[in-house]
Amino acid sequence: MKICVIHVNCEELSEKYTKVISTNFDRVKRADTEIVHKYVAHLRRATDTVFALPILLNKIDVVQRIVEAEAEGADGVMVACSGDPGVIEGRTLVDFPVVGPMEAGLHLAATYGKKIGIVTTADPSWSEYCGTIAETCGLAGRIAGVERISIPSAKAFTEGFETPGPVREAIILAARKLIADGANTIVLGSAGLSVMASATDLAEVPGTGIPVFDVLSVGLKMTELKIDLQRAFHVPSASRIGMYERLEDADRGRIARLFALPWAPPRPARP
Structure with missing residues (x-):
């Protein structure tokens, strides 16, 4: 399986962090799990992630990376931040597991x-x-x-x-x-x-x-578990009644245009 790990700071800031996290993940992931990393485009200071306004703005970048990961063939994503930014929003847009580690x-x-x-x-x-x-x-x-x-x-x-x-x-x-x-x-x-x-x-x-x-590490294992359940038993990626109701693709495109969001085109729905 292919899991995308989405980081909440830009790549150049996250280099040392990514090396350590990758070592930890190698200890717990399944042998057949491939991990790819994506990074947000704007936030460049780790201390910004504890304030409400940067958290809000950063969610837009995180959600964009979630949409990209699905379009590029990932089986699920985990957002590598204990604030779980963009997780609720991302679940309404894609048909694979989106995991918040906290x-x-x-x-x-x-x-x-x-x-x-x-x-x-x-x-x-x-x-x-x-x-x-x-x-x-x-x-x-x-x-x-x-x-x-x-x-x-x-x-x-x-x-x-x-x-x-x-x-x-x-x-x-x-x-x-x-x-x-x-x-x-x-x-x-x-x-x-x-x-x-x-x-x-x-x-x-x-x-x-x-x-x-x-x-x-718990979040990574939870992502593997949810992917397995979706593959084996076709368990939905999230409940579609309530908070995670799926935003229809036409509405997703309309919202993206309204706010000038460069979201990738949707991937076909999973069985």
């Missing part, structure tokens, strides 16, 4: 323990956004809390990719605070933190037996 990570964590703790970046705006995603996923009642690491994002996501040890320890410290508040499973509400955790083999809060979930 949604996948939270739901998987809920099968490991009753109370979920979310460890995220030092940015207050992003920690609040993590709580909002939990509400959207219907899991607000299962959240023990959201805890930010102490290292500023500008440092964590630059020096951290070269020397991830301090970030790893900051994750553990934040996780222990959540455990004290009742968490018995930990989700990393940050793609960057997820990458560094798996790169340093952090999958358990040391000495506790409490799992730590790298949402990107």
Whole structure:
């Protein structure tokens, strides 16, 4: 199967990040899974991804890449950001699985323990956004809390990719605070933190037996699962009644013209 991973920063900014994430994915993907990477065209600063306006604007780029991936023959996509930008919108346009890693990570964590703790970046705006995603996923009642690491994002996501040890320890410290508040499973509400955790083999809060979930790796596996279900049993890529109702191709083209969006022509509907 062919999975497209869509990054929320431009390619030149994501080079080091892509190398680390690819190493992690090679550890968990199936032997027959091919991974291709796509990048947005505009956003060039990782710290912009924690603010509401850049998130909104970036969704347009992400959705364009989702449409392109289907047209180019991918079997599914995962958006490589724990904010799941463009996932809801993308599901209304295409007929293959579109996976948000945070949604996948939270739901998987809920099968490991009753109370979920979310460890995220030092940015207050992003920690609040993590709580909002939990509400959207219907899991607000299962959240023990959201805890930010102490290292500023500008440092964590630059020096951290070269020397991830301090970030790893900051994750553990934040996780222990959540455990004290009742968490018995930990989700990393940050793609960057997820990458560094798996790169340093952090999958358990040391000495506790409490799992730590790298949402990107969970998201990749969820994408494989959804593709398998669609292939084997023709399970729809998303429910077409409700939030993910399919936008008809004519309407999709009309909207694209209204907003001058360079979307690729639709791929024929899947059986």
